[in-house]
Amino acid sequence: MFSVAVCVRAERGRERERERERERERTKEIDRQTRQTDRHLKHWNNPSSFDLQHSLTMAKRDFSEISDTCKWELPDYEPWSPVSEKSNPLTRDIDKASPNHIVRLLAACDAQMFQKETGTTYQTLFSDSVLQTMLEVARTVEQILRDPEDSLVVLSGCGTSGRLAFLTASCFNRALRDRQQNTVYSYIIAGGDRALLTSQEASEDDPKLGMLTLEKLCEGKRHVLFIGISCGLSAPFVAGQLDFCLKHPDIYTPVLVGFNPVTQAREETMPGYSLTFREVVQRMEEQRGQRAFIINPAVGPEAISGSSRMKGGSATKIILETVLAAAHTAAFTNTHITRSVLLDMMRGYERVYSVTYSHSDQIATLLQTAGLSLQCGGRVCYLSWGSLGLVGLIDASECIPTFGADYEDIRGFISGGYQDVDNIEGDLTSLGSQFCIAHEDFVSLVLPTLSDRDTVLLLYTCHDDVGDVEKMAHRVREKTSNLHSLYHGLQGDTTADIIGLLCSSVLNITWPSSSTVHMQWELSSKLVLNAVSTGSHILKGKIYRNHMVDLQVTNSKLYHRAIHILQLLSGVSLTQCEKALLKSIYNVEQLTEDITTAGVTTHTLIASRRNRVVPLALVCLLIGCSLSEAESRLESHPVVRDAVEACLTSSQHLTSSPGDQTSTNH
Template sequence: MAGTDWTCSHATMHAWEFLDYEPSLPVSEKSNPLTRDIDRASANNIVRMLQACDTQIFQEDSEDTYQRLSSERVVETIMEVAKRVELILKDPQDSLVVLSGCGTSGRLAFLIVTGFNKALRELNQTSIYSYIIAGGDRALLSSQEAPEDDPKQGMLTLKKVCEGKKRVLFIGISCGLSAPFVAGQLDFCMQHPEVYTPVLVGFNPTHQARDDPMPGCTFTFRSVVQRMQELSKSQKAFLINPAVGPEAISGSSRMKGGSSTKILLELVLSAAHAATFTNMPVTYKGILQHMEAYKQTLDITYAQTAEIAALLEAAGQSLRCGRRVCYLGWGSVAILGLIDASECNPTFGADFEDVRGFISGGYREMNNNEGPLSSLGSDFRVTHKDFLHLVLPSLNDQDTVLLLYTHSDNIREVAKLAHRAREKTSNIHAVYHQVDGAAAEQQDDIDRLCSSSLKITWASSPASGSLLHMWELSTKLLLNAVSTGAHILKGKIYQNDMIDVQVTNSKLYRRATRLLQDAFLLFLCSHCEEVMVSFIADSWQKKKKKSCQATAAHAGRQAGSRHKNTLGETLTTSEGEIMSQHRALETLSIYKLPTPELNQSQSVTHTHLTAVSRFSHQSH
């Protein structure tokens, strides 16, 4: 695998679509057949696998099982929601469009809202957009996943944001149709139809919406969806939920789920703006043309596979050495750097210092609801000055610095910061977006300072859509590849599962329990939960000031295969310590839980004990 070019077959590309493929799991939680061996892949092949997964976003209907992004019903719903936004743009008095989500969904809601409000200000128009993120603005930069489980808080936050408004279009984002925070908001909207029109954006079929009870509620997410389906018949509610395929890393909705969220919401809002300010009506053909522009963005970005792989390799080497990766950015592409960095801690169990983002202009440039958050601590100091003061003095050649900018940014400022970073490390890389034919002043100076420069060139006027939106999506894809691939190289992924993730809310708890049960196939679910709860309790005692980590649950997943009834290779602690299968069984005995009996085909072999994550990669 590591030494050969990876290819995928048509059958593998579509395998997840069949009803008998991991039937107990929703699409957003399934494993992707394309990436089953991503833990053993070379940097170049990791990028190829991620490209194949992202391509699934735009796959056309091939089976009757799932509706896709370009399905007729999805496109028509996008059009109807765009027309609702258009009405508010033309008559904004006492009206509001609210985008709300948790984690990555909330961060992208922030990015999109601030971008479109900025566009309105440039046209001397009233800002009509507002965002909500579970946990407040601190969740823009750090993991605050527990608030996702509070439907009442979601409702109260929405009520406060919309106080005094007479017409609200509410767009709730939940990739897995599972977040109680968003469910509470959607329920509130349906209780007040005279003001609110609810829209749900997600990427599972409605019958896969989460059906677990929520604290203090008589409804579940699925029952909310069912009520919305009924209201959608009279266009009093809307659902946009195409299937885009399983994530490259199982359940990591920051990747395809995040990209698809960005695409869908920008399709809606861009169509509404074009209809309002350029007299271009919202049409079916126009939506499809705009989708094609996003599809081309994937092609343009992944045409740089070798260059992305080199960045991934550099970042991975830094993490393996216990060093750091720093994103230094300008404008909205810098915000994508902040978002990507914020996701590494909950996804990979990374230390906050492992991957950090910094933005020129800091909170003034971000324009977030709560303003500067620097008083919350060094983790929230995000300006370039903060980088120079807090990080630069300790940099060395084992650290990776990545510059993120476009030709329209202040290139002189980019060069100046590159010079400062070069005083401490030669491991500097540039990623910049340039319109075809435009020459960025001082770019040659930056190229000389950097180990590599990845230039992505764009047509001066895309066929459809905003060039800035394409730059942003391209940057997101690239950074997701770099941070995910770097952690794969560090050994944080087994097969295509996260094995060092923080169990900080009910969604992650369910996932961890399932993975542990999957690893030890003969266990009852209650036994799996008991193991995990014990680990959570122990971790809480040891790290009272940190989020509880129950990576043993995910390590249990690491110890099993989806396709073999063998016990597995390892458990991994939150610090990345490797423990053998014998240690896993020993742990079970400590908690007085029954251990599965091994038959001949399940015997522990030397291969089983050593073919672990990066260990198996290094053996190639």
């Protein structure tokens, strides 16, 4: 028995080494191809002297030549995972990439959002079926805008999806107020407004809570368009709301936005509910195009597996804003919504992608600076104005569950505090320092201890009070030279020049004037901040290959994701991985019956109070050690990636030692 096991482990170790060699060759090929792309990217910074669309086409051609770009679409590529949970072949070695290479890989992944349909089983953003559904939803919104009495458009989601629901509802309500119109948009986020700033993911698992929250919000309404956002078609909170809508078709019209095929919707039974998410979606499909709508293009796996805050969040923003902006234009200018209108809007977002990544060198500088701050125990602070402040708050809030970060590692602050946020529950500062988000909070809580090991990033536009930005820049500069800026301006604008003199690096992005330019600025800022926060945590060692191995296990989705990550990296069975995870969660060497018979909700409640449960479980699996020894290993290698690599090396030495070879021959 022992000799067979050792033989298997030895073969597994040799296979891992062969896979690493294949990955090194793939990375060399990606680097060669992306160098070609950089020749086009650097021209994007001057749209007036270079054909932007030609540049985009050339870059896409270069990306398409990378053999791994479409590998995820093959039926035998990680068939056990839905698209939103697959690992992206492009980023298998992103944990070892340089800052510039990280940005290029992120650009390649984001390019997959705008991929045209290739005849595979997956529909894309530009597929006829997706555009047609978006058109029908936009016309439904238009009807509500023309006759808003007793009507409501509700956007709902969990985590990133809920934050984008809030951002979108706020944006379009503001547009209505500017026209002296009554507001018709509202948002729901699982966990309430505190989830806008912190992880409240346990609420995601409660379908009845989702249903009751929706019912209470819509009391007295006679027509509700409900838009439920779940990138993985997996959130029970949203599923409960969709199911409630289907049961009351006289009032509710449900819309589901996500990025997996219906066949990949989550199959696990939801807590306290008789249905699965897939069964709810199948019921929606039966009414598709009549009283229910599903918008679910595939945008490819995330650069960091399962990190739907990135492409999933960006594609959500593009879809929602395209649909709602088209409806507003039609309702208030007496024009018709057509597919060409929707296409033009989405191509505008495609140009946002290209213009943003034309500044890849400057983005890499920000990423590297932020990474150095995190590596030396410093902080990264976003100081933002206007709607960019919301983008900064959202990006910072997502680092805690994604990377197991402390809330002070990356923090967002907005000039007017909660007055600018304009959330339903109002000022949340009484909940603790984590909810102190105004610039005055930064001045009182952070500025006194600011040093050169911290990074401060100013985010503002030509529409903001540049005098106020300059004053804050001077105050920060007195404490640290590590001050940087991200500025969005219009062609011919020189507003940012004075502030730029105070900064170590400046990222100025110039745009043509447009009625939707503020939404384009938001998406561009999101892409930049996602790159900075993700890349800096990569440099800190929070990622192994392209997996978030230090994620917080705070809900059922993350519980199952953790098990699959353990299985993928250790090569042992899912059952063994779940046992190792439970031992880590409960900090026990032997599992009791009480533990094994408890539900996932109980497990995640305990896990939310523990740190590094996934790295501990992984070390135990890789070298077959106790929890106490695993903790010692992690203490000697505080960088998670280094700890994992050390254990893999140790495991390989163990499986290939002469003694093992001898025992194998017996």
